[in-house]
Amino acid sequence: MAETNKQISLQGSRDQSFSTLEDSGWSEVPVVKELSDWEFATNYRDAMRPVLLRDGCAAWKACERWSPQYFEEIAGSVTVPVKTLNRSEIKVSSWRLADYARFVMEQPPEGYGASSNARADPYCHDIPLLGLVENLAEDCQPFPANFLDPSYRSHWWRYSQFFMGPAGTVTPLHFDTLLSHNLFFQIYGAKQFTILPPSQAKCCGRRGWRWFDVDPEQPDHVRFPQYEQATPAVVTVCAGDILYMPPGTLHHVRSLSTSISFNIDFHTDRSVLHALAHANNGMPTEVAYYNAITALAVIAKMPESVTFPLYRPYLSYVS
Template sequence: MEDHQNKNKIYKAFSVLSEESRELYLLGGIREIKNEITPLIFHREYASKNLPVVIRNGVQHWPAINKWSSEYFRRSFPNKLVSVAVTPNGYADAIGEKSVNGVSEEYFLMPEERLMLLPDFIDSLDKPIENSIFYIQKQNSNFNEEFQELWQDLEKDIPWATEAFGKIPDAVNLWMGDARAVTSMHKDPYENIYCVISGEKTFILHPPTDLPWIPYKQYKSGYHKEVSPGKWIIKPNKELSTGDFNKHVIVPWISVDPLNPDYERFPDYKNATRLEVTLRKGDILYLPSLWFHHVRQSHSCIAVNYWYDMEFDIKYAYFKALETLCEPNN
């Protein structure tokens, strides 16, 4: 009886947190600013409050906006090798199913990674291949690692963000891919400045205070492998560091698909605050650290994002406390 009462109290506290956040903190949606923002306003109104904001046409002045195209990349980089994520369904780093002895089991699945000539990658976008979806999405500061020739077309940082955060970006990543490529719901320990060069990106966002309603599970880890054209298998990741080759690598990941939520399995997800915004050519999104986000895109969309390391301050302490309270329910 006492345990039941305690669970009810915790659930009520979660509900109060969501309601108060929605009414007092989120104030109806994602703010938008046109063209530019100052470091002071960015820090005072958004970064310090861990609130997202869209700056429309914020990078419209970059040469990349009018320069980067399929034709430009083909012409300028005919022999350039790039790292590409390939999947049969467009979902890299996401939950998928693997059949084991006729029984379906959910796995956390990573993409097959390939080195491709950039023109061949462009061809995969212009003439999509069934059951093979290509996406440049390697999150290891791949812009610095693989696309240094393109620095002249944009800025090495976002000046107003660098001044507000008091640091330079930890990583700069380039994203380019098929409209079928989708980024599953997750969160990052970074302050994310996301800039769209061409096409559109649509973000579904949940604030960190929604953690009680976001279902996590522990999944065996695996990766996609194409064994012949159009034929894919799933290979498990094994625990190599311990020498136990029969032990699966386990990954905690979000179970729900916000595009098609299964409310029978995850009824609490109905309580989540859903914010949605579409970025177009030249737009910027400030995506604060620890915000949950899901991303889809238009065909041949190109984007660059700057990751600034988050401060492990009181918001992180609060989030970890909330995470601990949520553990029995996940």
């Protein structure tokens, strides 16, 4: 039986700019202990409903091994882009992973609650580390590859994006730029997600293609009076948990402690067609291009040897 992390209504009229997928049926974010491939596909992925799989990856060696010290030791020479985010821009700098891991270890390990101000610490955010150090995938078994579209399953780690950072780092409210499904794996530490369905984007002060100016933790109802109509769900994702978010889900993410995680943005034929239909709706040209490449893999079934080299730059794309 599912337990509920937070039972709240996520009803609302659709934001026609990018939401035509079914999101009005969200009434809760269920927390489940077991999830078969069929149940995931039928009840969540195809139904466009979020779900938290408690301890879904807790048995992985990654949950025993991965830490800032571990990455300093096994991949310290790798150069990674590190981002400093604020509400107006993203600054990117290059770090040796060993240097960044030591920086993280020097920060307080926890103690920044949801009411704390966002920290502008450098954040190792959205990097294809598992594709650069492929033996890391061996720490992530058994991997639920069947949750993904078949075109991603053989080399799922190539499509992953890695996150490591200190407590208190925040990614402001946004949706994933490709309008893709998001399968998120928390390995070390904990994060707090505040999520809203695409239909409530109109309440959140949209800026550009995928960013929003509302701070769900401290909303300014004078500046954004419509946000009073929004019904955000707050989900704490702990080490060993898997979170699934449907395409277009708005999410604000805070690291509650030193944190290591990764996710996979993936499309199905339905979601990539939906994304392509919005290519002229403010979607950046580069994003439309990566969605077109994905459609060749997912719908046209072109071989990965052809499509992945074209898709690979997306994994380091800053938008």
